Amino acid sequence: MYTRAITPLTLLALFLSSQIFATPLSPHVAQRVITLSPHATELAFSAGLGDKLVGVSQASDYPPEAKDIEQVANYQGIKLERILVLQPDLVIAWKKNANSRELDQLEKFGIPIYYSSIESLDDIPSNLRQLSLWAEDSSVGKNNATKFESILTQLRSQYQNQAKIRYFYQLSQKPMMSVTDPNWPTDIFQICGGENVLTNTKVAYPQVGIEQVIALQPEVIFNSHLATNNDATWQNWPQIPAVKHNFIWSVNPDWLSRPTMRSLKAIKQVCGYFDKARKK
Incomplete structure (x- = not known):
């Protein structure tokens, strides 16, 4: 099980040692990004944040570079202490993530969490554009979003x-x-x-x-x-x-x-x- 008991003193020590926590949901250029689901990892790369990833979920296997990034989550839970040690300035989580208690703790420590909520195909380019606001080059995510929409429109028309x-x-x-x-x-x-x-x-x-x-x-x-x-x-x-x-x-x-x-x-x-x- 990834999530284990963590003492308040440990949490406080980890928090005090961090110098990069930012205000939640205030887009800025992220330098240390963690994703907590495979699709979030793919979206991060497509949004121009791939080179900023310091932690991913266990099943993150695409693109191939994702396999070399430290794993901090799996279907059983997340490594809360390790995430705090890695000091992310952005965590990308699935909206329906079962680890809501741990995510609430991260938010209380001021770590910005972007909740990816995708119910339809149109939500994918929307997520890419929003995530691109955290990238050094926002054009990567915006261009991929436009490309996705163009092909999707073509397929809709075709069928x-x-x-x-x-x-x-x-x-x-x-x-x-x-x-x-x-x-x-x-x-x-x-x-x-x-x-x-x-x-x-x-x-x-x-x-x-x-x-x-x-x-x-x-x-x-x-x-x-x-x-x-x-x-x-x-x-x-x-x-x-x-x-x-x-x-x-x-x-x-x-x-x-x-x-x-x-x-x-x-x-x-x-x-x-x-x-x-x-x-x-």
């Missing part, structure tokens, strides 16, 4: 009049879970003309039974990296159109699950699969 394809996205196998609109990454499927068969489900990430999938009759089934070895299981249910036509596909999990510049790659991959289904 806006395509025939709709009803899909089921299997997020995990045991238990079988999925995701409903408008939660990430459903926006990627929508761009390509995908219609989520779970549109009437209010739970963001519902648990789904095989009987329910059979009743919903999806034309395409997508698997995630957590459910890529169960194609044979689906073959037991040929009454599902996606199974009958063998339209069961896997999308690169990092492209699909991380809202970054590489989401454009996910769109092109998903759209390519939908095009195959339309031809059939």
Whole structure:
């Protein structure tokens, strides 16, 4: 477990030794940046902050340079003491991060925290432009944001009049879970003309039974990296159109699950699969 008990005296000593803490959410040129999720690491590089990173989350593996940066967080928690020792003047965290108590402590010590909140594809360039305000050269993030928007507009125009394809996205196998609109990454499927068969489900990430999938009759089934070895299981249910036509596909999990510049790659991959289904 990354997060462990830390005494008030230790916290005070670490705080007093720091000379660079700034007012939270007041953009300035950041010199020491820490990211607490893989997508935040990618966004930092795209925003021109890559050379300022002193700490990242364990799963940060893109771009390749991220693998050489000290890891200060994983899915279990964050190394609170180590982060304080590293004296960041900016921490980039996921808005839905489960370590809210530790993040609250960082904020109390005056460490600026940028909460990346991405629900749709349009939020990605918005995040890049905001993060670029912390970079020495803001044009890097702004140019990447403009590039992303340009390609996204092109893809939307290309697929806006395509025939709709009803899909089921299997997020995990045991238990079988999925995701409903408008939660990430459903926006990627929508761009390509995908219609989520779970549109009437209010739970963001519902648990789904095989009987329910059979009743919903999806034309395409997508698997995630957590459910890529169960194609044979689906073959037991040929009454599902996606199974009958063998339209069961896997999308690169990092492209699909991380809202970054590489989401454009996910769109092109998903759209390519939908095009195959339309031809059939």
